Amino acid sequence: MSHLFGRTLREAPADAELPSHQLMVRAGMVRPLGAGIYTLMPLGYRVTAKVEQIVREEMDAIGGQEMLMPVVHPADLWRESGRFQAIGPELVRLKDRGERDLVLAFTHEEVVADLARSEISSYRQLPMIVYHFQTKFRDEPRSRGGLIRVREFTMKDSYTLDADEAGLEVGYRKHWHAYHRMFTRMGLRYIVVGADVGMMGGSLSEEFMAFSPHGEDVLLICPNGDYAANREVATFIRDEPLAAEPLPLEDVATPQTPTIQALADYLGIPTKQTAKAVFFKGGSGKFIFAVIRGDLDVNETKLRQATGEGDLLPASAEEIKAVGAEPGYGSPVGVHDAVIVVDESIRDTPNLVAGANKPGYHLRNVNLGRDFEADIVADIAAAAEGYRCPVCGAPMQVERGIEIGNIFKLGTRYTEALGSTYLDAEGQAHPIVMGSYGIGVGRAAATAVEQCRDERGIRWPVSIAPFHVSLLSLGNDPAITEAADRLCEELSAAGIEVLYDDREDRAGVKFNDADLIGNPIRLSVSKRTLANNQAELRLRTSDESEFVALDGVVDRVQELLAGMLAALEPKAEVGVAR
RNA sequence: CGGGGAGUGGCGCAGUCCGGUUAGCGCGCAGCGUUCGGGACGCUGAGGUCGGAGGUUCAAAUCCUCUCUCCCCGACCA
Known part of the structure; x- marks a missing residue:
């Protein structure tokens, strides 16, 4: 090293x-x-x-x-x-x-x-x-x-x-x-x-x-x-379509309500009773007017698919006004020169509150088909936490x-x-x-x-660790160096990959670097271990050491490595249904 | 591209607002000594075009203009 x-x-x-x-x-x-x-x-x-x-x-x-x-x-x-x-x-x-x-x-x-x-x-x-x-x-x-x-x-x-x-x-x-x-x-x-x-x-x-x-x-x-x-x-399971008689369209003054939340609060209605308008400029130059229920968000990928537009950029205020809409108070009612893309939620919810395309006003009882037409009706809604699984209906995570x-x-x-x-x-x-x-x-x-780390550093899975073993010589006594050198050679000869820390540094430095680099097995040789003709062995994932006789280190390491590799061996297929 | 932040020895930073001697600090690095199992200590030392280019000024890391680079947040993808 x-x-x-x-x-x-x-x-x-x-x-x-x-x-x-x-x-x-x-x-x-x-x-x-x-x-x-x-x-x-x-x-x-x-x-x-x-x-x-x-x-x-x-x-x-x-x-x-x-x-x-x-x-x-x-x-x-x-x-x-x-x-x-x-x-x-x-x-x-x-x-x-x-x-x-x-x-x-x-x-x-x-x-x-x-x-x-x-x-x-x-x-x-x-x-x-x-x-x-x-x-x-x-x-x-x-x-x-x-x-x-x-x-x-x-x-x-x-x-x-x-x-x-x-x-x-x-x-x-x-x-x-x-x-x-x-x-x-x-x-x-x-x-x-x-x-x-x-x-x-x-x-x-x-x-x-x-x-x-x-x-x-x-x-x-x-x-x-x-x-x-x-x-x-x-995708996710939608609410059941609501059946209700279309009520007459009416203008309602809604000052200072440019967001769905503000609007719902002002009128005292749930957000799912509102329609949200989101404006994009497509790569083709067309103006994309997306409409979705107020409690949902537009999924741009889905919108791209639905419109066939490769690129979608948020529209500017000028572009929005140019089609007859109003930022913050927009709705598809009365707009022109725009591709109207309507989410299924709008189709399935009658009598929505939508923008009036003039600042400070909304419309009550807006209905698709009566008050405006859609060029495309599609699923353009973004799924979120808790929405229901399209297969079993359970709330998704x-x-x-x-x-x-x-x-x-x-x-x-x-x-x-x-x-x-x-x-x-x-x-x-x-x-x-x-x-x-x-x-x-x-x-x-x-x-x-x-995925594999702690506050000290990396904890590589054996299969992709840079080396199998970090070998540390602790102390500069020639006997220690000699024993560590020999151990390094034995391990290498046995096909074990060793990163040998032969630097003249203090133990703490070597421990910390070994933890940082994250090889799965750490071996230390010091005056203390040598006194018993041993090396200390510790797994990167453990706080406990074992002491192994020097002539048993190679066997012990091989045994541990084999166990770690076996643990990573695929067993049953882990697939998830689509 | 839009928005935000940063460029000062290898790494982390201070100094910049309010120009003023040899540009500092910690870590790291080199030498010597003392230490030696969880990032030691002392002494000595090396190392910096202050991102770059112009400009203002007696004087620029510091002010002005332009520019380059890097990071973070939003639209893409292994």
């Missing part, structure tokens, strides 16, 4: 907020180079190498073929799929000296589809699973959370190629199981949730979400295990999660665009059916730190 590149720090850098970020920097595992760009120091690199190896083993186990595709792609390939045009500035575009457009790939659907069209011609060659570990660079609008969200990272991305949907389902299921095995082996606590397909396109997507209060995603989870979904797509893996059924979106076809037994050409599956390697490592 005296020559380890990457020293430990007593204090965390001021700009690190997340525990994983602070600890990994303090432990000398990573160093920042720029915003969202990190160097993996030797200790950190050992962790990600182990994560990779676990992923590799499980991918190979489902028949994955490892390969390596380039990071720099000709832009023309991305023009063929349409993503060159469709994706914003997070896709880095470059020109080479010949003024040819290039992109830094952030996934490899295009290349796989391109390869497939030249390499695959017959159904006899299918199915196929290919994967690689490759650097991705995504010019994120904002990287955050230290290592959880970075701009440059290593991703395992794999792709299935199949003849039909049934084949895709098999490949998808294989990944689903492989992912469970990987994350279990890494010692992570996680859940699978239904997710939005986003820019990947395709028909089905699920995310593997590690539980963490620092997660960026909000998950809705049925306590009975019947349902789990990312809030982006989460909310958790935050870090997305550590994502699996997609892509279908033929890319293969059709690129003309990647195969011939079936009858000689008919069909587009190949694709799936794509990603895991962020560094993110998985950082997530493990988020």
